[in-house]
Amino acid sequence: MTDIKISDNINDFFTVYEDMKQQFPENELKPQEHFVNLFKKGVYKLFLCKYGYMLFARDKETNTLWLDYFAVYKQFHSQGKGSEIMKSFIDCNSDYTGCYIELEQPDKKQPDTIRRIKFYEKFGAYNLNLEYYFPSKEAPLPMELFFIPFHNKKPEQHTVMLSVKNIFHLLHSDVINLDDFLRRIAYRVQSPQEEQ
Numbered sequence: 001m002t003d004i005k006i007s008d009n010i011n012d013f014f015t016v017y018e019d020m021k022q023q024f025p026e027n028e029l030k031p032q033e034h035f036v037n038l039f040k041k042g043v044y045k046l047f048l049c050k051y052g053y054m055l056f057a058r059d060k061e062t063n064t065l066w067l068d069y070f071a072v073y074k075q076f077h078s079q080g081k082g083s084e085i086m087k088s089f090i091d092c093n094s095d096y097t098g099c100y101i102e103l104e105q106p107d108k109k110q111p112d113t114i115r116r117i118k119f120y121e122k123f124g125a126y127n128l129n130l131e132y133y134f135p136s137k138e139a140p141l142p143m144e145l146f147f148i149p150f151h152n153k154k155p156e157q158h159t160v161m162l163s164v165k166n167i168f169h170l171l172h173s174d175v176i177n178l179d180d181f182l183r184r185i186a187y188r189v190q191s192p193q194e195e196q
Contacts, residue, residue, distance in 0.1 A: 102132070
């Protein structure tokens with residue numbers, strides 16, 4: 001893909017923001033003024049191409065990325081463009097250890113939740129097995145946290161927890177009770193059968 005642009009320009013964000021309001025649930029979108037602040041502080045980067053876009057942040061301390069939003073423009077849905085964008089994103093960021101992704105919990109009544117997980121699994125994503133909550137202003141939103149290793153190296157648990165803390169303080173600084181959310185996030189206890 002040759003038309004890629006990585007940008008931290010707020011005007012580039014405004015070119016995709018209307019599409020974001022159409023493609024993402026309201027409770028997963030930050031207020032517009034918070035998006036603007038994150039761009040002004042250099043927290044967010046935009047990965048843009050003619051087929052879609054990604055908003056992501058970098059955690060320099062753990063050398064990882066956090067994919068916060070990813071959408072393919074509707075006119076390109078079901079054409080394999082999401083895979084093209086994802087491959088290009090990984091190729092362009094190969095200096096990083098990998099990328100975290102928040103995904104809705106799988107629900108058979110909502111097939112898109114399962115489809116999204118399978119999409120990321122094609123790129124090596126795996127569930128980190130955390131009790132994980134998106135810090136929505138209304139109430140904690142249970143989600144799953146996945147990781148795509150870019151070089152087949154999985155992060156250790158303490159590194160994952162450090163990344164979560166770092167990114168939460170970067171991306172969700174507008175949430176008043178942020179530390180309450182962080183205290184709820186922990187690795188799930190696995191039964192001996194699950195560990196085998």
